[in-house]
Amino acid sequence: MSGAEGTLRVGIVGCGGIARSHARAYAADPRVEIVAVHDVRPEAAQEFAAELGALACDSLAEMAARDVQLVSVCTPPGTHTDTTVALLEQGTSVLLEKPPTVNLADMDRIARAEAGSPGAVFVVFQHRHGSGAKRAHRLLADGSLGVAQVAVCETLWYRPDSYFDPQWRGNWAGEGGGPTLGHGIHQIDLLLHLLGEWTTLEARACRVARPVEFEDVATASVTFAGGAVASITTSLLSPREVSRIRIDTTAGTLEVDHLYGYTDTDWTWFPVPDAGTAAANGTDPGTARAGGAAATDALETPDVWTASAGEDVPSNHAAQIHDLVGDLLAGRPHPTTLASTRPTMELVTALYASALEGRPVARTDLTPDSPFYRSLDGGLPAQRVTDRMSTTS
Numbered sequence: 001m002s003g004a005e006g007t008l009r010v011g012i013v014g015c016g017g018i019a020r021s022h023a024r025a026y027a028a029d030p031r032v033e034i035v036a037v038h039d040v041r042p043e044a045a046q047e048f049a050a051e052l053g054a055l056a057c058d059s060l061a062e063m064a065a066r067d068v069q070l071v072s073v074c075t076p077p078g079t080h081t082d083t084t085v086a087l088l089e090q091g092t093s094v095l096l097e098k099p100p101t102v103n104l105a106d107m108d109r110i111a112r113a114e115a116g117s118p119g120a121v122f123v124v125f126q127h128r129h130g131s132g133a134k135r136a137h138r139l140l141a142d143g144s145l146g147v148a149q150v151a152v153c154e155t156l157w158y159r160p161d162s163y164f165d166p167q168w169r170g171n172w173a174g175e176g177g178g179p180t181l182g183h184g185i186h187q188i189d190l191l192l193h194l195l196g197e198w199t200t201l202e203a204r205a206c207r208v209a210r211p212v213e214f215e216d217v218a219t220a221s222v223t224f225a226g227g228a229v230a231s232i233t234t235s236l237l238s239p240r241e242v243s244r245i246r247i248d249t250t251a252g253t254l255e256v257d258h259l260y261g262y263t264d265t266d267w268t269w270f271p272v273p274d275a276g277t278a279a280a281n282g283t284d285p286g287t288a289r290a291g292g293a294a295a296t297d298a299l300e301t302p303d304v305w306t307a308s309a310g311e312d313v314p315s316n317h318a319a320q321i322h323d324l325v326g327d328l329l330a331g332r333p334h335p336t337t338l339a340s341t342r343p344t345m346e347l348v349t350a351l352y353a354s355a356l357e358g359r360p361v362a363r364t365d366l367t368p369d370s371p372f373y374r375s376l377d378g379g380l381p382a383q384r385v386t387d388r389m390s391t392t393s
């Protein structure tokens with residue numbers, strides 16, 4: 001896929017906050033021409049178009065008529081499906097913001113439209129695209145970091161009551177789901193990207209403090225086909241904010257600890273000390289020496305994680321968009337497809353199903369017959385949801 005002289009002609013739909021991150025990434029790439037933008041608020045499109053030197057279009061059809069090859073969909077989650085399907089029907093590829101949809105039924109509707117279109121759908125999960133995650137993915141997949149056994153996945157963020165003042169926030173109709181869908185999904189997606197196929201889940205979703213219809217804290221225990229077990233916590237009540245994934249393998253502990261984006265320095269690897277080194281240090285394998293130094297720091301050769309370091313690419317929109325543009329122009333497959341993000345949406349769906357029905361959920365339970373397939377509240381009466389999420393009754 002390439003336009004004149006090997007450039008990619010792109011458009012942006014939804015000219016709000018995150019559209020600026022897309023625009024900055026495209027504008028910094030000499031292989032890209034930002035051709036057109038569109039918003040349901042014409043004044044927002046005109047202002048954004050003027051900033052970018054692009055055309056403000058009144059409709060998606062007008063945008064498609066400009067031979068746009070890739071469109072970033074940066075609209076609110078509940079509008080993603082109609083917008084993406086319309087673009088696919090015009091033959092345009094889409095870079096769709098997270099969460100890709102607000103339920104699995106919508107996701108499958110997009111997948112059907114994609115199957116009948118020359119266009120393809122890619123999803124923004126920028127934390128798959130920093131150099132740390134790429135190394136971790138490669139080294140876990142080829143066994144260099146051992147076999148994953150235990151994992152912790154935390155999105156501990158803080159949003160005061162006033163965050164929910166906008167009319168569309170804090171309710172199922174406006175957001176489609178709570179912070180598990182809107183915030184924790186970044187870490188959940190990265191966890192699944194690193195650990196592979198998940199199989200079962202048991203969860204609690206609780207409303208502790210915020211004026212919302214859904215959870216402000218959720219916890220889940222998840223099993224993986226490879227035998228690992230992970231705990232997932234998502235909170236909007238955590239003043240010292242952190243986004244963290246920790247994976248304990250047969251060979252060591254891999255950890256990334258950041259907030260809204262990591263660099264290589266946010267990743268650490270703590271290898272299991274070999275028996276000889278541990279004995280020399282007077283410790284058991286896997287323990288630290290007095291003073292906090294790892295028992296392995298006597299090793300002379302760099303461990304496999306340290307040895308794999310290359311260019312430090314932060315996890316942000318620029319990283320993913322750089323990868324996507326390169327792949328599209330070269331005719332290579334780009335890995336962060338719609339299909340690759342379905343397990344993430346399945347896990348989010350299972351978390352609500354488990355929490356609201358009070359039972360473990362298997363991934364195989366999430367068929368179109370499940371009430372949670374069409375909406376994350378399972379279509380349950382509001383009072384039933386309130387009761388299930390209460391921590392005091």
Ligand SMILES: NC(=O)c1ccc[n+]([C@@H]2O[C@H](COP(=O)([O-])OP(=O)(O)OC[C@H]3O[C@@H](n4cnc5c(N)ncnc54)[C@H](O)[C@@H]3O)[C@@H](O)[C@H]2O)c1
Binds near residue numbers: 019038098
């Ligand atoms: N990847 C990330 O780190 C990240 C961060 C923030 C937001 N997001 C996602 O980006 C998306 C947009 O979030 P935002 O914070 O930019 O929202 P926003 O409210 O700032 O902007 C949304 C824009 O879309 C426009 N819009 C609404 N419906 C539309 C429609 N049907 N067609 C065209 N335009 C429409 C609105 O007028 C508004 O200008 C959401 O899906 C959100 O989850 C992702």
